[in-house]
Every structure is written in structure tokens, then in C-alpha cells.
Amino acid sequence: MHGSFRLVFVGLVCLGWSGSMPLAHAQKSASAAAGLNNAEALVDRLVQRSLSLRDLAAEVQVQADVPRVKIRPLSATMHYLAPDRFHLQSPRLALLPRQNPMELFEFLKKPDGYRSMLMGEDQVGRQRAVLLTLLPTGTGQDWQLIRLWLQPSTARILQAEITRRSLGTVQMQYFYRIAIPPADPAGLDLPDSLLFEMDASSLKLPKALTADLHRGSPKDGSKMAQRPLQAPDGKARVAMGFRWISKNQGAAARFFKTQKAG
Amino acid sequence: MSTRTPIPHYSTVVKAVDLVKDYGTFRAVDGLNFELKAGGVMGFLGPNGAGKSTTLRMLVDLIRPSRGQLSLFGLPYRTHRQAILARIGCLIEKPDFYKYLSALQNLELLARASGVKDYRKRSLELMDFVGLSGRENDKVSSFSHGMRQRLGLAQCLLHDPDLVVLDEPGTGLDPQGLVDMREMIQNLHREQGKTILLSSHHLSEVEAVATDLVVVDRGHCVVQGSAKALLSQSERQIRITVGRADEALALLNAGPWAGRGRLNDRGELTGALGREEVPSAVQFLTQNGFEVYAIESRQKLEDYYMNLLNHHPTES
Amino acid sequence: MWWTALRNESVKILAKPRSYLGFLAITLLVGVILLALALDGKSYIEFVTSSLQQSLTVEGSMLNGYLVGFIILQMLVVHLPLLVALVTGDLVSGEAAMGTLRNLLTRPLSRRGLLLSKYGAAAVYTLVLLLWLGIMAVMVSPWIFGVGDLAVLSNEGLQILPAEEVLPRFLQAFGVAFAALYTVACLSVTLSCFADNSIGPIVGTMAIIMVFTLVGTLDVALFDQIRPFLFTTHMAAWRSLFLDPVPWGDILFSMVLLGAHWVLLIGVGLWTFERKDILT
Numbered sequence: 001m002h003g004s005f006r007l008v009f010v011g012l013v014c015l016g017w018s019g020s021m022p023l024a025h026a027q028k029s030a031s032a033a034a035g036l037n038n039a040e041a042l043v044d045r046l047v048q049r050s051l052s053l054r055d056l057a058a059e060v061q062v063q064a065d066v067p068r069v070k071i072r073p074l075s076a077t078m079h080y081l082a083p084d085r086f087h088l089q090s091p092r093l094a095l096l097p098r099q100n101p102m103e104l105f106e107f108l109k110k111p112d113g114y115r116s117m118l119m120g121e122d123q124v125g126r127q128r129a130v131l132l133t134l135l136p137t138g139t140g141q142d143w144q145l146i147r148l149w150l151q152p153s154t155a156r157i158l159q160a161e162i163t164r165r166s167l168g169t170v171q172m173q174y175f176y177r178i179a180i181p182p183a184d185p186a187g188l189d190l191p192d193s194l195l196f197e198m199d200a201s202s203l204k205l206p207k208a209l210t211a212d213l214h215r216g217s218p219k220d221g222s223k224m225a226q227r228p229l230q231a232p233d234g235k236a237r238v239a240m241g242f243r244w245i246s247k248n249q250g251a252a253a254r255f256f257k258t259q260k261a262g
Numbered sequence: 263m264s265t266r267t268p269i270p271h272y273s274t275v276v277k278a279v280d281l282v283k284d285y286g287t288f289r290a291v292d293g294l295n296f297e298l299k300a301g302g303v304m305g306f307l308g309p310n311g312a313g314k315s316t317t318l319r320m321l322v323d324l325i326r327p328s329r330g331q332l333s334l335f336g337l338p339y340r341t342h343r344q345a346i347l348a349r350i351g352c353l354i355e356k357p358d359f360y361k362y363l364s365a366l367q368n369l370e371l372l373a374r375a376s377g378v379k380d381y382r383k384r385s386l387e388l389m390d391f392v393g394l395s396g397r398e399n400d401k402v403s404s405f406s407h408g409m410r411q412r413l414g415l416a417q418c419l420l421h422d423p424d425l426v427v428l429d430e431p432g433t434g435l436d437p438q439g440l441v442d443m444r445e446m447i448q449n450l451h452r453e454q455g456k457t458i459l460l461s462s463h464h465l466s467e468v469e470a471v472a473t474d475l476v477v478v479d480r481g482h483c484v485v486q487g488s489a490k491a492l493l494s495q496s497e498r499q500i501r502i503t504v505g506r507a508d509e510a511l512a513l514l515n516a517g518p519w520a521g522r523g524r525l526n527d528r529g530e531l532t533g534a535l536g537r538e539e540v541p542s543a544v545q546f547l548t549q550n551g552f553e554v555y556a557i558e559s560r561q562k563l564e565d566y567y568m569n570l571l572n573h574h575p576t577e578s
Numbered sequence: 579m580w581w582t583a584l585r586n587e588s589v590k591i592l593a594k595p596r597s598y599l600g601f602l603a604i605t606l607l608v609g610v611i612l613l614a615l616a617l618d619g620k621s622y623i624e625f626v627t628s629s630l631q632q633s634l635t636v637e638g639s640m641l642n643g644y645l646v647g648f649i650i651l652q653m654l655v656v657h658l659p660l661l662v663a664l665v666t667g668d669l670v671s672g673e674a675a676m677g678t679l680r681n682l683l684t685r686p687l688s689r690r691g692l693l694l695s696k697y698g699a700a701a702v703y704t705l706v707l708l709l710w711l712g713i714m715a716v717m718v719s720p721w722i723f724g725v726g727d728l729a730v731l732s733n734e735g736l737q738i739l740p741a742e743e744v745l746p747r748f749l750q751a752f753g754v755a756f757a758a759l760y761t762v763a764c765l766s767v768t769l770s771c772f773a774d775n776s777i778g779p780i781v782g783t784m785a786i787i788m789v790f791t792l793v794g795t796l797d798v799a800l801f802d803q804i805r806p807f808l809f810t811t812h813m814a815a816w817r818s819l820f821l822d823p824v825p826w827g828d829i830l831f832s833m834v835l836l837g838a839h840w841v842l843l844i845g846v847g848l849w850t851f852e853r854k855d856i857l858t
Contacts, residue, residue: 066634068735070822076637093727093738094637095630167633204629205735236634285855322684324856348686358677362593371589374582375685417681 039118042132043111045155046148050105052188056080057251059243060088064095066236067200071095078242079252082106087256097196097238099170104160107146113137114146124149124158124173142166154181156189171197188248193241200236274336275300275425275457276321281330283316283481290316292481293330298459298474300424303451305472305489306461307567313481314461315355318429321459322352334425348377351423353431357414359402365389365413366398369420376421388416393442407434415446425457426450432464440467447471469563477570485570492566500535502544503556507531510552519543526568579687583695584702591665591703600661600707604654608714611650612722615641619723626731643720644728644744648820650715655755655816659762659787661707666700667766667779670851674774674858683856693771693851697844700763708756716748730820737822747824751816754829757836758813762787764840765809768847774858809839 056079063073076090080102088094107113119131134146142165149159160172174191181189245251276298283291291313298304308314319325320332323339323346332339334346359368366385373381389398392412397405405413411431418426428447432440444467450456451471462468468475475492477484485492504510507529514523514533523533535543544554591597615622619641627636670693673679682692728739739747762783769779790810793801805811815832818825 064634066630069630069738070735071738072740088637090637092638092740093640093729095738096635096637098631098633098635170633198633200633202629202632205626205731238634319856324680324683326853326855344686344688347684350684352684354680354684356677358680360590360593360676360678362595363590367589367593371586372681372685374586375682375687377579377582377686421686 039116039132042118042130042150042155043108043116043134046108046150046157047111049155049187049189050108052248053080053102053105054082055246055248055250055252056102056190056244057246057249057255059245061241062088062090062094062096063239064237066095066238067203067234068205069095079255081252081256083109085252085256087259089255095238096240097170097198098167099162099164099172099196101172101194101240104146104157104162104172107134107143113141114143119147121152122149127158128152129158151181154189156181157191168199173197190242190244190247192243193239196238196240198236199234201234203236273300274298275302275334276459277331277333277336278317278320279331281317281320281332282328283313283320283325284328290481291320291327294478294481294483296476296483296486298425298457300457301455302473303447303458303460303471304474304476305468305563306459306476306478307465307468308478308484309571311480312478314478315429317478318352318354318427318459318461321427322350322354323347324354348421349424350427351418351421351425352427352429353411353414353418354427354429356430356433357410357417359410359413359417361401361403364399364401365394365405368402368413369417372417373420378421381420384420385416388419389413391419392416392446408436408439411435411439411443415443419450423456425459427459429461430463431460432462432467440464443467444470465564465567472563475563477567479571489563500540500543501526501530501532501556501558502547502554503558504531504547505553505555510547513547513550513552514543517546519546580691580695580698583687583692584698587669587695587699588702591699594665596668597665597703599664600658601710603657603661604707604711604714607654607657608650608711608718611653612646612719615646615649616722619646626729626736630736639724639726640729641723642726642728643723644716644725644741644748646719646723647715647748648728648730650719651711651751651755652817654711654715655759655813658707658711658755658759659813660784662700662704662759662763663766663780663783665703666763667770667783668776669696669700669767670770671773671779672770672776674856675776677858679856679858689852690848693767693848694844697764697767697847700767701760704759704763705756708752708759712748712752716745728820732817732821734821737820739820739822747819751819754819754833755816757833758809758815761809761836761839761843764843764847768843768850771847771850771854807835809836812836 058078060076060078061073062076064071071093074090074092074094076088076092076094078101079085079087079089083106084103086100086102088096114134114136117133117135119133122129122131129149130152132148132150134148136143136145144163144165145161146163147161148157150156151158156176157174159174161169162172163169173195175193175195176189177192181187274297276296278294278296281291281294282289294313294317306314306318316325320327321334323343335349337346339346359365360371363371366382366389369385369388370381373385378384386398389395392415394409394412394416397409402410402413411434415428415431418428431447432443435443447458447460448471451458458471460468460472469489472489474487475489476486502510507525510531511523511525514531515521519533519535519539522535523531526532540557544557547554623640624631627640630636670679673682683689725741725744727741728744730737730739765786766779766783769782770776773779773782787810790808794805794808794811812832812835815829815836818829818832
């Protein structure tokens with residue numbers, strides 16, 4: 001992760017959320033003995049969890065770190081209604097990944113649409129993970145390849161890498177405040193924050209209509225030297241910190257109904 | 263009325279000493295000296311290009327002299343500009359106003375600039391004085407030249423000046439307008455006791471009102487003095503209305519009156535003759551076959567002026 | 579007396595039909611821009627963000643009143659000098675041509691006071707013209723398009739400023755734009771002191787702006803030393819108020835430099851006018 005951004009992001013989430021348990025990858029699961037060590041079992045757990053997601057509302061803090069774009073962190077309200085309705089209600093302009101946070105769950109809900117393969121073990125941060133690869137079975141699909149790094153004992157998603165024809169490759173890192181996921185295999189196990197990382201090396205913005213006097217023109221002297229917005233590594237990052245305020249309580253359904261009526 | 267800085271008693275309103283104005287290499291005014299006493303009406307005369315307008319502009323500080331001293335009301339311009347200008351009203355050349363403003367708005371604006379407190383009342387008074395009542399709200403662009411001249415006179419009286427400088431106030435006026443303008447000037451002098459400096463090519467108008475005269479030519483002062491004294495000093499002009507005036511002039515020039523006569527711009531034979539010479543001159547003409555219709559003996563400013571300029575060519 | 583003279587100058591400017599040309603032009607131009615953006619503003623936004631939208635999506639409307647206001651300012655501030663010079667370039671020379679300067683200068687008011695009242699009137703006119711542009715840009719646009727965060731395209735990229743910060747920035751930007759435009763006004767009034775017709779100072783002002791702009795634009799090493807000291811270089815300083823963080827030091831430098839131009843130009847104007855022979 002881009003160091004300084006991660007620091008700011010972690011600080012932001014810690015300050016913003018009152019229940020101040022340190023944010024980190026979940027530590028060693030106490031239920032490691034459960035031993036979900038084959039692909040089918042892992043997928044089955046993921047499908048159960050995904051199916052339990054029907055209606056969600058959350059307060060979300062968004063922080064975007066995109067090359068040549070400067071936008072301040074903001075608070076918004078997110079609504080998700082299964083199967084595919086997602087909306088971020090924000091009083092301000094928000095920059096979000098085109099890959100919305102709930103789309104992966106939608107994909108996972110239909111195990112007939114992909115094949116799964118266990119690709120061995122890996123590390124996510126300091127945590128051991130199993131790498132599960134999902135390959136869509138249909139032809140001409142937008143989804144190309146999904147790689148999931150899962151907590152071996154609980155099938156909790158620690159990291160995902162999604163390659164889609166329309167969006168390219170997006171990497172998502174999942175952060176949880178509670179180390180142990182719900183015991184119920186079908187229980188909701190939602191991340192407290194998500195970090196999206198995308199390739200932005202081809203990002204281009206048109207030149208400003210008028211040159212800025214005090215910034216940017218290369219021919220200006222030191223006084224007016226170019227000072228880029230950030231020092232990007234060619235990646236765009238969007239961090240989303242959630243405070244789940246309503247899970248399967250119909251809040252999103254009410255919201256979308258109101259929106260439709262409006 | 264305006265608030266003015268008090269100044270000491272003065273008897274000389276204008277005093278110009280060796281006044282010089284150069285425009286590059288051209289000298290428009292060349293060592294001009296003259297004085298204007300309080301309460302007088304000075305006719306300021308001279309041919310075109312004599313330096314009259316330049317001098318008048320120097321009097322109201324539109325132009326700064328290159329050399330010499332100019333004091334008004336006993337005060338030098340350099341140190342008392344505002345106090346002097348508070349006592350001068352002027353109409354320099356043609357009257358120009360803001361065409362997009364009404365006559366009253368123009369006067370009010372200039373009255374405010376002159377420090378007149380009750381500017382509206384004063385403006386209306388003067389509109390009435392110059393005979394423009396009822397036209398207050400008309401745009402100046404709709405005014406005839408004569409009306410603008412009247413408005414020009416009104417604007418120079420806004421702050422009740424002690425000295426009124428009028429440069430060609432009769433230009434473009436019809437005969438009635440000229441009479442009205444003359445009466446207004448006389449009124450200013452006699453009724454309101456103002457000192458007036460009047461420059462005009464209408465010599466009959468100047469003659470009617472002037473108490474003093476200054477004649478300038480090529481930047482010099484040719485003559486200065488009381489109008490009455492100057493006109494009485496000079497030879498009387500005899501105007502003879504005669505048939506074939508040009509032939510008559512040629513005959514006179516060939517005889518004993520050589521160089522004494524001339525033709526005026528109306529083709530009349532005029533000359534400066536002594537009273538005792540008139541019968542013999544008439545006899546000489548009739549004996550030579552000319553018919554004499556009228557003989558007029560007079561002393562007019564126009565003749566004096568023309569005679570003066572003809573006989574006192576200044577060196578350049 | 580100076581206030582009376584200022585009042586007189588303001589009365590004249592108010593009564594002169596030419597004074598309203600600027601307001602009319604601004605209204606028409608803003609109307610055209612508003613119409614164009616109302617009809618096709620989304621295409622403009624898509625053009626700006628098309629690359630961004632390959633992997634990211636913008637939630638909320640970028641095309642809002644503040645952005646439209648910013649675009650209006652950006653497009654029109656460059657034209658305002660002409661509208662300002664059209665009136666201020668006429669303040670002395672126009673009166674000289676009309677002959678009314680004679681009437682004014684024979685009043686018991688110092689030449690310095692009279693000319694300073696004209697510089698004052700030029701400031702009032704410039705301010706009112708800019709306020710009109712401000713009303714059209716920052717009040718009418720939000721009324722039509724609504725308000726929201728302002729996305730500003732700068733040399734560094736896209737900066738999104740929170741809506742609550744935008745109005746104060748606009749106000750400050752108008753202050754800086756006023757400083758720049760008043761420099762133009764001072765220039766044209768000063769040139770006006772040298773001329774006896776109104777065309778000369780107006781054309782002269784525009785010519786100086788064009789030459790200085792050219793000098794400021796050409797990438798020639800010779801001009802590098804003088805570029806920061808040309809007032810035209812600082813005409814766009816107002817845009818810096820929409821950078822984040824605001825480069826206050828640089829803006830202060832621009833303001834000081836523009837202020838120095840005022841002092842210099844007014845000084846030259848006074849020196850000339852005090853000695854000017856009024857021959858018209």
C-alpha cells in the first residue's frame with residue numbers, strides 16, 4: 001500500500017469511528033481448527049455469506065488518492081439493495097471506483113457461473129491466506145478473473161483482485177475491526193474498510209483553459225515551479241471506511257423506493 | 263453661494279507682466295503687459311493669431327505661462343490657484359457641455375464643482391437670467407448654438423465671480439441674440455458690478471460696453487488704455503459714400519491726400535481727415551466727376567482698430 | 579470637494595450611454611455561455627473526465643452553478659479590460675475632445691483633485707462592472723444549475739473544492755481580479771491624460787496589454803527577468819484562489835506588484851495632468 005496514504009486513511013477511519021478498536025488485518029482466527037481447506041468448502045461459505053446480503057445502509061468515509069486529482073475526504077451514505085442496486089448519497093462530489101464494493105458479492109452468489117481453484121497459500125500483510133481463483137464459465141463475460149485471498153479457517157476475504165473487460169484490474173483490500181468473524185456460516189461478515197487500487201498510468205486530463213499563474217508552467221522560474229498534486233506511483237486508490245447502520249433492515253429498500261417516488 | 267477664501271482688498275484685478283507663452287519653437291505670447299482695474303469692462307482685441315485666446319487661457323489657468331508674471335486680485339497663481347479661480351467665471355471660445363445631460367444637470371454639475379451649496383436654486387436662477395427658463399430639462403444636444411452661448415454665460419456666473427472672462431460670446435448669435443448678450447453683459451457690469459474681460463471680433467459690441475481697451479497683435483500689447491481716451495485721441499474717420507469708390511481712391515492717392523484714404527470691406531471710401539480738410543476733399547471729388555452721396559464723420563472702434571493695426575505693424 | 583468631484587464623475591459615467599455597453603456585453607456573453615452549458619454542459623464534463631471515468635466514477639453533478647460561474651469568470655475576465663478601457667480611457671481625453679475639460683479646470687478645484695476623482699470614478703466603474711459579472715457568474719448560474727463542489731481544472735490536474743469553501747474563494751478572487759482590472763483602468767486614465775481624443779487611450783491600453791501578454795507568453799529567455807513584473811502576468815492571479823492550498827505568498831506578490839502599478843500610473847497621470855496645457 002502507498003505508505004503515506006495508508007497512514008492518513010487509517011487515521012481517518014480511527015478518528016471517524018467511535019468504537020476505536022485498532023484497524024488491522026484480522027489476527028489469527030480462534031476457529032482455525034475448522035480447517036476450510038478445499039475450494040468447494042471455501043466457495044460454499046462465500047456463497048452463503050453473499051446470499052445473506054440483501055439490504056444494507058452504511059455511513060461511509062471516502063478518501064481518494066488519484067494521480068492529478070485532488071479531492072478531500074468526505075462522508076456519505078451508501079445504500080445497497082440486492083441484487084444490483086447501489087447508490088452513494090453524498091452532499092459532495094465523490095470519486096469512487098467503477099467497481100462498486102458490493103458487486104463481488106453479487107458475482108459470488110451464482111456459483112454456477114464460475115469455476116474455483118485453490119492456488120495454494122500466500123501472505124496478506126503478516127497474515128497467512130489461501131489463494132482462491134475463480135474463472136467465469138460463460139463466454140463473452142465482462143468478468144475475466146477473480147483472485148481471492150481468504151482467511152483459511154473462516155473464508156473471510158482479506159484481499160481480492162478482479163479483472164474485468166470493462167474496468168481492467170482492480171485490487172481490493174479488506175480490513176476488519178473484529179478479528180473473529182460471526183460463527184454462523186451465513187452470518188454477515190462485512191469489512192470495516194476497503195481499499196481499492198487501480199492502474200491509473202493512462203489517466204489523462206485535458207490542459208486547463210488558462211495557465212495558472214502561480215503553479216505549473218514549466219518555463220516559469222523557481223517561484224512558479226511545477227508542484228504536482230501528489231507523487232503518484234501510477235496507481236489510483238480509493239479508501240472507503242464503513243459504519244454499518246442497517247443490515248437487512250429494509251433501509252436501502254425504503255431509500256430506493258423514496259428515490260423512485262421522488 | 264460658494265464659500266470662498268477671503269482675499270485682501272485689490273484695485274487691480276488682472277496684472278500681466280512680461281507674459282510669454284511658447285509652444286515648442288512658436289511664441290504665441292511675447293512679453294505681454296496689461297492691467298485690468300476692478301469694476302471695468304476691458305475689450306481685449308486683436309486679429310486672429312494675435313495671442314488673445316492663449317492669454318485668456320493663461321488667465322484662467324488652462325495654460326501655464328512659459329515666462330512672466332500673472333497675478334489676479336493681487337495674488338499669484340502659483341500659490342493661490344483655487345482662491346483665484348473661485349472669483350473667476352469664464353466662457354472660453356465655444357460653450358461646450360455634456361450633451362447627454364440636460365441643461366440643468368450641466369449647470370448643477372458645474373455649480374457643485376464650483377463649491378456652490380444651493381446648486382439647484384442657483385442653476386435655476388441663472389437659467390432664468392439667460393432666458394432659458396422652461397428648457398431646464400432638455401438635453402443640451404437639442405440646443406441651438408445661441409442657446410448654448412446663453413447657457414455658457416450662465417455657467418460662468420454660477421459661483422458669482424468677481425471677474426467674468428468672455429471669449430467671443432457673440433459668435434454664432436443672430437442679431438437679436440447679440441443684442442441680448444450685450445444687455446446681459448451690461449447688466450453684469452452695471453447692476454452686479456462685475457469686472458469683465460471681453461474678447462470679441464464684434465467690435466461694435468465691444469464698443470458698446472468696454473470701458474478699457476487692450477489691443478494685441480503677434481503676442482504684443484499694441485495699445486492699452488481707457489476706451490474713451492483712446493478713441494478721442496485718434497483722428498476722426500470720414501466716410502464718404504461716392505460712386506466708383508475705387509477710382510475715387512486712385513484719384514485721391516494721386517493727389518494731395520495720397521495714402522490718407524482706403525476702401526473698407528463694404529467698398530466705401532474712408533479716411534482719417536481733419537475737419538477743415540473735408541470741404542476741399544469733397545470739392546476735389548465732385549470737380550473730377552464723382553458723385554458724392556453722403557459724408558459721415560465718426561469715431562468708431564472698428565475704424566480705430568483697423569487704423570491702429572494698419573499703422574502699427576508689430577515686428578515679429 | 580474630492581467627494582463632490584467623485585460624485586460629478588459618477589453622474590457623468592451613469593449618464594453616458596457608452597457606460598452600459600460593458601454591462602450589456604457581459605449579460606449577453608453570460609447568457610450565451612449559460613445557454614451553451616445548459617444544452618451541452620454534460621459533454622464538456624465528459625470531455626474533461628473521460629479518461630478518469632475509465633476506472634473511476636464521479637458521484638454527484640460536476641456541472642453545477644459554481645463550475646459554470648468559474649467558467650464564466652475564466653472566459654470573460656480576459657475580455658473585461660476592453661470593457662473597462664472603453665469607459666475609463668474616455669474620462670480625461672473624452673472631455674478634452676468635447677471641450678468640457680475647460681469648464682471643469684476653471685473651477686476652484688485642484689487639477690490633482692479632479693484627476694484623482696477620475697481615478698476614483700474609474701475604480702467605482704471597474705468595481706461595479708466586476709460586481710455585475712459576479713452577480714451573473716456566482717448568483718445567476720447557481721440559480722439555474724444549483725450549487726455543489728467546484729471541480730477546477732488547473733495545470734496540476736483536477737481539484738475538487740468543497741461547496742462551502744467556494745463562495746469565500748469567489749469573493750477573494752473578485753478582490754484580486756479587481757486589483758488587476760483597476761490596473762488596466764489606471765493605465766487607460768493615465769494614457770487619457772496624454773491624449774485629446776478617446777480612441778487613442780483605448781487602443782493604446784489594449785495595445786499595451788497585447789504586447790505585454792505576448793512578452794509574457796513567448797518562451798524567450800530574454801523575457802524571463804521582466805515577465806514577473808508585467809501587470810499582464812498577474813491578470814490571472816485570481817485563479818490561484820481556487821488552488822488548494824491557496825498560494826498566499828504568490829498572491830500577495832501579485833497584489834503588491836499590481837498596487838505598485840497603480841501608484842506608478844497614477845503618479846505619471848498626475849504629473850502629466852498638472853502640467854498639461856488645455857488647448858481644446
